[in-house]
Amino acid sequence: MIYYLLFFTIHDVLRAEKILKKHNISIELVPVPRNLSSDCGMCIKLDGDLNIVKPLLNAFEMDKCVSYDGKEYRSVPL
Amino acid sequence: MIYLDNAATSFPKPKEAVEQALHYIHNIGGNPGRSGHTLSLEAARIIFEAREHLAHLLHIKNSEHIIFTHNGTEALNLAILGLLKENDHVITTSLEHNSVMRPLTYLQKGKHIDLSIIQCSHKGELDIPKIKRQIKKKTKAVIINHGSNVIGTVQPLGEIKREIGDIILIADVCQTVGAVPINCETDNIDILCFSCHKSLYAFQGVGAMYIKEGIQLTPLRFGGTGSKSESIEQPDFLPDKYESGTPNTPGIASLLGGLTFIEHTGLLNIHHTEKEITKQLVNGLSSIHDVTLYGSHDRETGIPVVSFNIKGKLPSDVGYQLNKRNIYTRVGLHCSPMAHKTIGTFPHGTVRVSPGYFTTEEDIKIFLEAVQTIAVNNL
Numbered sequence: 001m002i003y004y005l006l007f008f009t010i011h012d013v014l015r016a017e018k019i020l021k022k023h024n025i026s027i028e029l030v031p032v033p034r035n036l037s038s039d040c041g042m043c044i045k046l047d048g049d050l051n052i053v054k055p056l057l058n059a060f061e062m063d064k065c066v067s068y069d070g071k072e073y074r075s076v077p078l
Numbered sequence: 079m080i081y082l083d084n085a086a087t088s089f090p091k092p093k094e095a096v097e098q099a100l101h102y103i104h105n106i107g108g109n110p111g112r113s114g115h116t117l118s119l120e121a122a123r124i125i126f127e128a129r130e131h132l133a134h135l136l137h138i139k140n141s142e143h144i145i146f147t148h149n150g151t152e153a154l155n156l157a158i159l160g161l162l163k164e165n166d167h168v169i170t171t172s173l174e175h176n177s178v179m180r181p182l183t184y185l186q187k188g189k190h191i192d193l194s195i196i197q198c199s200h201k202g203e204l205d206i207p208k209i210k211r212q213i214k215k216k217t218k219a220v221i222i223n224h225g226s227n228v229i230g231t232v233q234p235l236g237e238i239k240r241e242i243g244d245i246i247l248i249a250d251v252c253q254t255v256g257a258v259p260i261n262c263e264t265d266n267i268d269i270l271c272f273s274c275h276k277s278l279y280a281f282q283g284v285g286a287m288y289i290k291e292g293i294q295l296t297p298l299r300f301g302g303t304g305s306k307s308e309s310i311e312q313p314d315f316l317p318d319k320y321e322s323g324t325p326n327t328p329g330i331a332s333l334l335g336g337l338t339f340i341e342h343t344g345l346l347n348i349h350h351t352e353k354e355i356t357k358q359l360v361n362g363l364s365s366i367h368d369v370t371l372y373g374s375h376d377r378e379t380g381i382p383v384v385s386f387n388i389k390g391k392l393p394s395d396v397g398y399q400l401n402k403r404n405i406y407t408r409v410g411l412h413c414s415p416m417a418h419k420t421i422g423t424f425p426h427g428t429v430r431v432s433p434g435y436f437t438t439e440e441d442i443k444i445f446l447e448a449v450q451t452i453a454v455n456n457l
Contacts, residue, residue, distance in 0.1 A: 008315045009305050010111030011142050014126040031114030041304055042114055042122075061315075 003076065004030075005044040005053075006037060006063040013042050019056055020044070036066050036073065054078065080405045080441045084434035085227050085253060085383045085412075087275045087282055091332065094342075095279045098124075098335030099328045110327055111304040124331050129317070131337040135345070136270065137261040138288055142316040145287050146325055150252040150273030151177040152298070153287035156320060157248050157269045158182060158221070160295030166218040167192040171204055172420045173223045173231070176413045178250055182221070192216065200421050201374045202231035210241050219246040219268075224260075225253035228417040228430065229373025230356075230383030232258065236265035246293065252276060256340055257381050258349055262288055269293065274329070277348075277434075279336030284329035289316075299323055348435050355433045355442060356382040362446035363431075368453050372421045372428060382437075385421070385428035388453045393429045399452045400429070405445055407431050 007013045013029065020027050028045045036043075046053060050065070057078075065076045081089050102124060108117030110125050125146070133141035147153045158181040162168060170178060172195055185191045194212045198204050209220060220242050225232045232254060239247045248269040251260060255270075256277030262270060270288040274280035289295065297312060301322035306313045313319055340348065359382075363369050368389040374380065388396055397409035410427040411418050418424040433442065 009318050010122045011126060011317055039307055
């Protein structure tokens with residue numbers, strides 16, 4: 001499953017990236033898919049286990065998290 | 079050439095600052111956090127890293143509470159104009175720079191804030207209990223010049239904050255940041271304002287501030303942030319709330335280089351080196367006949383900023399004579415008329431000498447010989 005992690009600021013995107021990379025979690029920074037938000041920024045794309053990521057991002061105030069199974073985008077509670 | 083005007087801006091800059099800026103200019107160039115392509119992202123990364131390094135230097139837990147501005151003056155304006163409302167009372171000192179005094183005077187006239195100015199001694203000492211005695215019900219903030227840009231005295235921020243309790247402490251650390259240790263956490267500082275082109279070694283055009291969690295300011299600039307673009311309202315999250323518009327990314331890249339230089343060299347090593355060179359300067363000047371030194375001569379706590387005059391000579395004439403010998407100082411009032419009134423040198427001011435980390439003993443020796451010559455000759 002692919003997840004898109006959306007934050008309010010580019011600062012938080014980069015802060016989250018730093019933390020996740022420190023824990024060797026493979027992620028990619030990608031432009032926010034236009035159907036998820038009209039924001040013009042970047043978000044984190046995770047191809048892996050959300051449950052490992054969740055506790056690492058506890059301190060963040062996130063905009064939203066969306067899963068994508070290749071067909072549908074679904075909002076995932078955090 | 080001997081550059082002794084580091085209190086105006088540091089020169090030369092360390093190679094790390096130049097290299098980081100050139101790296102950005104040659105290889106990155108994008109607008110940070112705006113466009114979602116690699117170059118925009120790399121630019122955002124530089125700003126993110128500069129913020130993280132600043133947070134480390136100043137002992138700030140969350141780096142999003144650091145806001146980039148275009149200079150120290152803008153940071154102080156955001157703190158003062160963004161915080162104070164009509165009828166608020168504010169306390170400050172007679173050592174403040176015009177970047178504090180002018181916005182306060184503007185508010186005093188236009189918005190009728192109540193302003194108390196604590197008179198410091200002619201040596202630059204601040205009687206801290208005096209601040210407490212000035213506190214009223216409507217006192218919103220106390221604004222303190224941490225290190226004087228005229229005489230180099232340093233005020234104890236932590237002690238002042240303990241004295242004023244919940245009242246907001248705004249510290250102007252333009253002259254001290256990067257030169258002496260500052261700890262926002264243990265000193266419980268509310269708002270810290272500074273320029274980055276002095277002892278943080280960035281290029282000109284970068285300032286920054288720290289705003290403690292829970293303090294809300296009215297932004298000075300409204301506009302694009304690269305976030306919440308669907309909304310026509312200013313975002314209320316940090317750092318975007320206060321950072322509308324394209325930042326000075328090459329300048330912030332140079333700041334990142336400057337901070338790396340400080341980390342590699344060690345803040346305490348820098349502090350020690352500057353203290354020793356200032357001692358040499360103060361001792362040398364003290365032994366020249368007809369030289370008057372201002373401020374406290376205790377160089378254990380001060381910063382490398384020294385003001386003097388030669389009896390019977392205008393500071394402008396002394397500065398001119400030094401300049402003819404390729405020695406660069408700053409003469410006059412240093413944008414701080416009240417500080418000069420405090421030390422008794424208004425309206426002519428002083429000759430200010432501000433060495434930096436790269437100043438050598440030989441530089442000071444040549445400078446002192448030049449002052450000696452100027453003092454004895456009728457030039």
